[in-house]
Amino acid sequence: MIRQDAHRIDPKRRATIDPKKRQFATPTYKQQDYPHRLNIYDTPPTAEITLEQFEQWAIDRLKVLAEIEACSYRNKSPAETESHITPLLQKFLPLSSNTASSNGAADPRLRNERQKDHYSHFILRLAFSATEDLRRRFARAETMLFRYRFQKDDSRERRAFIESLNLDWEPVSEEERNQVAENLIGATLGLRRVDEETWYKVDWEKVAELVERRSVFMKRGKAYVPGREQLSMIMAEFTARLERSLELTSRALPRLDEDDRLTPILNHLSKNFGSAESVYSESEGHVDGAAITASSIDSLSQHFPLCMRSLHMNLRKNNHLKHFGRLQYTLFLKGIGLSLEECILFWRQSFKGKTDDEFNSQYKYNIRHAYGDVGGDVNRRGRGYPPYSCQKILGDNNVGIGQTHGCPYRHYSVDNLVGLLQSTGVHDKEVLRGVREDVGKQRYHIACNRVFEFSHKNEIKKVKEDGTWSQADLDTIVHPNTYFKRSYLLKTLAKAPPRGEA
């Protein structure tokens, strides 16, 4: 039997380049002339730059990207983010439109700006393609930057830019449009008449974001997209292309036959892109001196934020929690310093209806996994996963039937939320009204902080007057474990006044 070797290339398809001659071939580099302000970064730069420029440009771009990521991490609204990064962009990475100069795109100032933008992007690609995590974060931050710039762009230039991309959009003929007019109106929000818009038919995969929100009409795998949803499509295209090429870069990286000039710079750059998750460091939730054991959780639960408190109440009520609830709660308990043994004990005691066998076979492994006691090498080395931040909990937009995890401010209906708050002892009308308002504006973390400030108002006032806590210590809470720690410290301070602050 003849076995085909999978690695053997079909002789007909083999590339006909003589590898010996390849390195002497004249490079077919293309100098870019940057006709548009925006760039989808398809062509890598080929001109020479100095080492100083290499480093400086990359650092400038990195500063912008880090700020963008921080904004998203702090859950800032698009408007807030915009006002935050506009001056930064102006300073580090200006990018003017063609109309900014009388010479248009030929103006050397514009050229330089665009060149810097282009080069810095590709330098950072090199720096951030090494690990999956870095790639993901880089792509996210870059997409946000691109979105911001795209929205700011002059509409005429934007159109020219889009046309230059050669996207595979098929316009919908008038006849077809009228046939499906009713469906188009049904699918597209805020649309009165179909002839207001130009429509495109695209493969639905390109507009997955719109499909997920059910805001396009779908027929046989094609999505009928109105012209104004361009943004979504361009973003998807941008992200897709960037992710694909980052993947390729990462594979090419080991072959980057480089002396010791670029590699140290690149390594340095990637280290400086501090992890957003690291805003919460491991020891942050731990409280010194507090005895945290399985039996003390009940009494400590008064310091828990509402999300954890409701989980705790549910657990006590039903003697059970569903998987994601257990996960969210276990990680939180880990974060406040409950040891693995105590944590297992806690769950064992909480699941009253389960036999030891059931508990050991169905639940214990997951707890140990969350602590990094079992699982793959990565999981163990990282000591399990970090406790969930508010951003992570809020981002879960799929709290299913019968599940109790998530953020009550976001995932409960307002009436249930208010009921829950009242059952935890928040009766103040003014506060509840404020919460309703915040939740209505989707400012969930503000609502949570409002409740925190209310329930600790005496203590906060005291530490402020004492001057023992600065304003930085009372920054907005964006992590359930921070909530616990601050609450616990405030309450214990109030009970036992500090004796001379050791």
Place this chain on the structure above:
Amino acid sequence: MPHSVSPSGSPSRKDDEELPDAPVDSAAANGGVKLEDMFNEDDDEEFPASNAQDVKMESSPVPAPAKYADNGIPKYMEAHRTDQKLYDSAPAPGPSGVDTDVMLAFYQRLFPFRYLFQWLNHGIVPTRDFGNREFALTLQNDAYLRYQSYPTADLFRKDILKMNPSRFEIGPVYSTNPRDRKTLRGGQMKPVSKELVFDIDMTDYDDIRTCCQKASICAKCWAFVTMAIKVIDSALREDFGFEHILWVYSGRRGAHAWVCDARARNLPDDRRRAIAGYLEILRGGSQSGKRVNLKRPLHPHVTRSLDILKNYFAQTTLVDQDTFASFEQAEKLLGLLPDKSLNESLKRKWDSSPDRPSTSKWADIDALAKTGKSSTLNTSTLRDAKQDIVLEYTYPRLDAEVSKKMIHLLKSPFVIHPGTGRICVPIDPRKADEFDPFLSLRAMNGSDIKGARKLQDYEKTSLKPYIDFFRSFIANLLKEERADKREREETAPPIKADPMEF
């Protein structure tokens, strides 16, 4: 040891040797405790009587005694159950509830390995699609073996016969052979493709079923699965343009869908999430209050679903389930209606006649609204609320996590559900109404399994129509695959240059 004495000297000694599997099974199933139970005094008394019957059955199968007909074990297995009864008088079946012998006979004689292979391989010649596919086996002792893979259908069959698993699941196709995963560096083995899957499970319907809870189902609540199949199937076909959708009964209380189109198989996780989001209308957990909050005008998908579901609501929810009969459920219904004064008059009416059936209660809403007892009521708001209610009580409740991840494992078609003994047979979506989970394979009996072997064995059993359906499904799929392949070869895309090559 006491049990070594009791059977000796009686004819049952011979039986011991003939049926070596039974004690092994019970021992593995129930641990050491069962061993003692098996040979307790009750058993001794039963030996002579049941032994006589047993011998007779070996030569010519007799109809099984009716006494087991209601314990959830299909008739075709009952002959074997009686054998086991000799040793295991305790009613608790093993972990599988299905005799290992029957399981083995089923794999040997009936399981359609060849078609399963063709289905996953998308062709006759073994390819990567099958060879790199993950299988996960649950063995009779409940051990769970992941990352099994097989180069060909024969080796697959051989291993299944050797292991005799109580069930097995199908995972994704990986970039390399899953068995080699330990030899690879971390992150090298990536899922490449898998059918897009959906899982409908009756447990998610517990708050709206009145007939059963948890694992049990009846004909009344199977209607929920039927309507879910119709809604999801038409959305996948009409909106997304998928054609090869295999619906499979999950063996107990739900159904699975396998979308096998090449386009669906290659979807990355975020596109899968988009489809899941598109199909998801009920949002929020048990605390979210009203779970259907749709904007008007309705999306065409919702309109179509509503058309399908309207009749089911009238029949299943209002009549069969009589959902709103109880006080709590009626309260919940009122909570979903928009108008306060209407609610009050409805409440008064229903309180005065507590036994009013759901149909009348539903009619009351319109009747009272018409009499104009409320001045604030807006007819279109009421209509919208009623539409939302219909959807809340009938719209499919998908376990979305299953669909979102490529790496999710799902039970293979045609395996026996270990708890119920029912076979996971395909459901023809065009005849979804006719499918009856209780009928499936009840007609099979022991003689089928032990019959002569000129025809294919399955053709003599009631499994035939299901396997024939599966076969024609595969034939269609393969036809398209072949056409696709030819097309791909003719218009091979130009290989894109590596963007990092500068």
